[in-house]
Amino acid sequence: MYKVLVTDGISHTGLVSLIEHPHFIVERQPTLPVAELKKIIGDYDALIVRSQTKVTAELLEAAGRLRVIARAGVGVDNIDVNAATRKGIIVINAPGANTIAATEHTLAMMLSLARKIPQAHQKTAAGEWDRNSFKGVELYKKTLGVIGMGKIGTEVAKRAKSFGMNILGFDPYLTEERAKKLGFTKASLDLIAAESDFITIHTPLTNDTRGLVNDDYLRKTKKGVRFVNCARGGVIDEKALVRAIKAGHVAGAALDVFEKEPVADVELLQNPNIIVTPHLGASTVEAQEKVAQEVSAEIIEIFETQSIQNAVNMPQMSGETQAKLQPYLLLSDQMGQLVIQLLNKQAPTKIEINYYGDLIDEDTELLTRTLLKGVLSYHLSDSVNLINALHLLKEQGVSYNVVKNATNKGFANYMELCVSNGLETARIGATVLNGYGARILKINQYRIDVKPEKYLLYIKHRDVPGMIGKVGSLLGDYGINIGTMQVGRTEVGGEAIMVLTLDKTMGSNVIRELMLIDGLDEAQLLELTNVDSFEPGRVEPEKVESV
């Protein structure tokens, strides 16, 4: 059973698939202070939060078995994603599930700001019939600058266009072509400042966007501009905004998000030209059901099938790419495991990965992570996973390099993994053959053709007659059945290797006896942890007496 802790107000309807799932126990603690949360977090496999719970590095220290943090929403700035990554915890979110809610809230805020609706409501509800103080402005034929043309920015711009607004959009990923297709103008930040009557923010809060709208920027804006921020507090410098409003340069602002939440700054809260809501962008029945449904489905998927869709700390890829890479994933892990054993289980200092053939057209980051995880797992065992593999590598001071080669090495696809520790180097090359599955094609400089099995006996020897027979008969004496056998050599009579797949493991006594064979220089049992053996774990310590 997996235990899931739900903090913050998350829709019950949206969580039903998890609540009713026989493998999950869902518990709610909507208002627990961090100190209390720290005491119980160690009992849970997954945590579901909105923006209110601060998932700090300190909290994660106590999260011994936590595998997934799910953000039932978009922004993950309340989660220390780096700390989660270091601990190998997957962070997922629900991108897109609250786009419409945030879009509609932005438009509601823009219209409220233009027509002073909150101020008018307050006065009217207080019994005053004041028809003179609330003359507004129209959106029609005005210019709207949209900073951040992602999902929400784009939807806001489309709706604003239907009001007859002229749209200027700024986003590093916005192309001229896409802007033109949607009827917007791709603009610089300066052009937005110079031309816009309204400016709306739709970027995440990053080092790049923090304080993006500051005193400097505000000075460049058109007199009378109005700001809307339903993205993240901190993108607009609140103090600078208040100064510009008080100076009469900025006509007003509508804010749903704040540098510090809950907001307490009276300069913001009591300014008659600033309207505020308490981070309500995603707060619709529909969006809350959808975000909870999406993260519930993802949590089930991760624990039941190991497949990850919307991880913030994993490479994103389409279902199609994921399906294409699937056959290589197990093999990549096996290559990593084998290569580190060939390096005599010493820690590497340098790793090189080469991709050839069809693979060079794919996003191979998942394969790279799997190869690296395979290498690290020999020493780090379960503490390494696809999430923290790159981080752990950096922490261990291991450099890695990925090369995509236009040549195809004679196979439709081919991967080569080379690790070195400064003194020795080990190399594994492998492919997935259409219809036949994974094949190891190269060990160090030798060409072979071996299907990865749980137990592989790797032997280095001189290429002399009778070697195969001697090895075969010794293993026979110990009752060890050979599945397949391959020999690789670079020259006749020189150094050669033999790779045998065995149906079961063997004791070190067998290795010692193999080493006594004249001309046999090295014998090593290589073991793969992610393949089932025919007779799992059975060791044959004694010779079988022949009759």
Ligand SMILES: NC(=O)C1=CN([C@@H]2O[C@H](COP(=O)(O)OP(=O)(O)OC[C@H]3O[C@@H](n4cnc5c(N)ncnc54)[C@H](O)[C@@H]3O)[C@@H](O)[C@H]2O)C=CC1
């Ligand atoms: N108020 C609320 O309750 C809600 C707030 N949000 C916030 O809205 C923001 C946008 O959400 P989505 O549109 O779903 O995300 P998105 O990822 O689809 O869009 C974000 C866009 O910002 C752009 N961007 C990043 N840095 C930029 C920069 N320096 N200048 C210009 N553009 C930049 C990105 O290229 C991307 O296109 C997020 O911060 C999210 O947390 C989202 C939902 C509800």
Ligand SMILES: O=C(O)C(=O)COP(=O)(O)O
């Ligand atoms: O999804 C987001 O990024 C939001 O800001 C929504 O926050 P919330 O889930 O309403 O606390």
